Structures are given as structure tokens and as C-alpha cells.
Amino acid sequence: MLRYFFIALGLFLVGLLAVAGFRGQKSGKPPIEIFPDMDHQPKVKAQVPSEFFADERGNRLPVPGTVPIGYEAPVSKENPFPDEGKYRMVRYSTGTDYLNTGRFGDRWGTGIPLPVTAELMQRGQERYTIFCGVCHGASGGGNGVAGQYGLVAIANFHQDRLREMADGEIYNTIVMGKNTMLGYGSKIPVDDRWAIVAYVRALQAAQTATINDVPPAERAALETPPTQP
Ligand code: HEC
Known part of the structure; x- marks a missing residue:
């Protein structure tokens, strides 16, 4: 029974192909469009x-x-x-040095090759929020809004592997992307990439900081429990 069905199906498909396609002649008529998608649109x-x-x-x-x-x-x-x-x-990378590649020879390097100032960190925060936060989340936990729309396995920066990763490799991830993350090299100039790396480092440090990382003069304020209003 099933065999006859497949024979009938095969004959039908051959017939369909014979009628619908490969007729060996050219046609000036527009093709039949089942899903026109966005083929026809006003454009310049x-x-x-x-x-x-x-x-x-x-x-x-x-x-x-x-x-x-x-x-x-x-x-x-x-x-x-x-x-x-x-x-x-603004600089988009062209050079082969550490500033432009994050590499020393064939190894990833570590260190921010620009002066790490308050302005650089603020710039990094701003650029991170614009370019990375949608996926990686405001504090780098991999819980950005893109996850709610179906993007899976967004890297969480607070895992040992990424805490220990060289600055240069993070820089390179920004430029080239990694697996399902696309590269942002054409969107983010060199100095901003390093500003973002510095900010990612700050996000990581913020999750593991202890009271000893706070300047002595400011510790008291943190150690006093907040008063209830
Ligand atoms: C569209 C979502 C998206 C955006 C935007 C995004 N990422 Fe990612 N990122 C991912 C995903 C998904 C992964 C995990 C890729 C994988 O499977 O290894 C990832 C991985 C990473 C990793 C880990 C790479 C590794 O070696 O495991 C770093 C570091 C990183 N991203 C940094 C950034 C920075 C910095 C930005 C902003 C410039 C950024 N990402 C923007 C989605 C994104």
C-alpha cells in the first residue's frame, strides 16, 4: 500500500517539475512569487x-x-x-601593535594601553551600556534584555575563566566577536574598545571586592549599617 503511495508521489513530483519548471525556454514574465518577502519596495x-x-x-x-x-x-x-x-x-585599528590587536607577538597581553582616568572609565561605562549591556547585562551577569528574546548562553563575566582572561583577549572579542557574538570592530573605535575593557574589569572587580579594597577613610561609612528611615 505504502509503496503505491510513494510511486504515486514520485510520479506526481516528476509531473509537477515537468509542468512548472525546467521548460528550457526563457521567459520575460516575472516569476510566481509565493513569499514575496521584501522583494518589491520603494527604494533609491x-x-x-x-x-x-x-x-x-x-x-x-x-x-x-x-x-x-x-x-x-x-x-x-x-x-x-x-x-x-x-x-x-578616532582610531580604528590598522596597526599590529598591542594597542591595536591586544597581542604581544602570538600571546594575549594584559594592561590598558591608555591612561586609565575617570573620564576613560565613564566613557567605558557609557559605551558598554550602549554596545554590550543589551546582552551581557548592566552588571555583566549575562542577563541582558536580549536573553528574554531568545539569545542563549550569553557569557557571564563573573566566572573564573573570564576573570582570569587577558585584557587583550577581551579586546579581541570586542573586535572579532566569539561564536554567537558578532564582532563590533567596525562600530567601536580603538580607544573606546579599551575603555570598555577597563569597565568590564571594573564590573568584575565590583563582584569580588572586599572592604580592604575601599580606601581606609571611606570604610567607616560602609561598615555602619544603614539606618531605617
Ligand atoms: C548580541 C548580544 C551580544 C552583544 C551586544 C555583546 N555580546 Fe559578548 N557575548 C555574547 C554571547 C552570546 C557570548 C557567548 C559566546 C560563546 O558562545 O562563546 C559572548 C561572549 C563574550 C565574551 C567571552 C568570550 C569568551 O572567550 O568566552 C566576552 C569577553 C564578551 N562577550 C564581551 C563583550 C563586550 C565587551 C561587548 C560590548 C562591546 C559584547 N560582548 C557585546 C553576546 C553579545
């Missing part, structure tokens, strides 16, 4: 006029205040559109 193609704009030019000039990739501009509330010429160049 390069070097092609567009009726959407009054001057009918498809290619547009950058809007005022556009900052070229590889630069950043000091933007403030008073001056939301920075003047041309005031852009500061």
Missing part, C-alpha cells in the same frame, strides 16, 4: 533618478552636521550640529 538605487525628491536626484548630499566615519564631533545641547572641520579623528 545608486546613480538612478528618484521621483521622491523635488530635484529628482537619487543620490543625496549628506545632511548638515553629518560626521564622517572614523571621526567624532563634540556635540552639545547648545551646538547639536558640529561645525565642519571640528571633527576629531
Whole structure:
């Protein structure tokens, strides 16, 4: 019984292929689209006029205040559109040294190759929140919001393996990604990557700190139990 069914199915498929495809002739008709997805959409193609704009030019000039990739501009509330010429160049890696690769020869190095200042840490916190927190969570526990949307096995920074990992390897993970984490090298300039590494280190230290890590002058405040309002 089952055999006849498969023979019938096979004949049907051969018939279907014979009718529907491989007819050996070219056709100018659009193909039958079962799932058109986003094949047809209004869009501007390069070097092609567009009726959407009054001057009918498809290619547009950058809007005022556009900052070229590889630069950043000091933007403030008073001056939301920075003047041309005031852009500061930011580094995207090209070199083969530790600053650019996180490596010394064929080994990962450790150490932040920029002065670790309060500004660098704040920058690191800000960039971490923008680029990493969605997955790794605000405190690095691997519990960011992306987990609720189905991303599994997001690394928790508070495991010994990652606590002991060299700074250079974390830097490289930011640039190249790791397994299911994509690389952010094209989005995050060199100095910001190191700022993020420094901040990840601070998040890790914050989970294992003891009272001895607090400057003596400030210990008393922490040791006094908080009073109930
Ligand atoms: C889209 C989600 C996502 C974002 C955004 C993200 N990560 Fe990850 N990250 C992951 C996942 C998932 C893993 C685990 C990958 C694996 O299977 O090893 C991971 C792993 C890591 C690891 C551990 C790598 C190892 O060797 O085990 C580090 C360190 C890390 N991420 C740092 C960062 C930093 C820093 C940022 C921000 C620049 C960032 N990640 C942004 C998802 C993300």
C-alpha cells in the first residue's frame, strides 16, 4: 500500500517539475512569487533618478552636521550640529601593535594601553551600556534584555575563566566577536574598545571586592549599617 503511495508521489513530483519548471525556454514574465518577502519596495538605487525628491536626484548630499566615519564631533545641547572641520579623528585599528590587536607577538597581553582616568572609565561605562549591556547585562551577569528574546548562553563575566582572561583577549572579542557574538570592530573605535575593557574589569572587580579594597577613610561609612528611615 505504502509503496503505491510513494510511486504515486514520485510520479506526481516528476509531473509537477515537468509542468512548472525546467521548460528550457526563457521567459520575460516575472516569476510566481509565493513569499514575496521584501522583494518589491520603494527604494533609491545608486546613480538612478528618484521621483521622491523635488530635484529628482537619487543620490543625496549628506545632511548638515553629518560626521564622517572614523571621526567624532563634540556635540552639545547648545551646538547639536558640529561645525565642519571640528571633527576629531578616532582610531580604528590598522596597526599590529598591542594597542591595536591586544597581542604581544602570538600571546594575549594584559594592561590598558591608555591612561586609565575617570573620564576613560565613564566613557567605558557609557559605551558598554550602549554596545554590550543589551546582552551581557548592566552588571555583566549575562542577563541582558536580549536573553528574554531568545539569545542563549550569553557569557557571564563573573566566572573564573573570564576573570582570569587577558585584557587583550577581551579586546579581541570586542573586535572579532566569539561564536554567537558578532564582532563590533567596525562600530567601536580603538580607544573606546579599551575603555570598555577597563569597565568590564571594573564590573568584575565590583563582584569580588572586599572592604580592604575601599580606601581606609571611606570604610567607616560602609561598615555602619544603614539606618531605617
Ligand atoms: C548580541 C548580544 C551580544 C552583544 C551586544 C555583546 N555580546 Fe559578548 N557575548 C555574547 C554571547 C552570546 C557570548 C557567548 C559566546 C560563546 O558562545 O562563546 C559572548 C561572549 C563574550 C565574551 C567571552 C568570550 C569568551 O572567550 O568566552 C566576552 C569577553 C564578551 N562577550 C564581551 C563583550 C563586550 C565587551 C561587548 C560590548 C562591546 C559584547 N560582548 C557585546 C553576546 C553579545
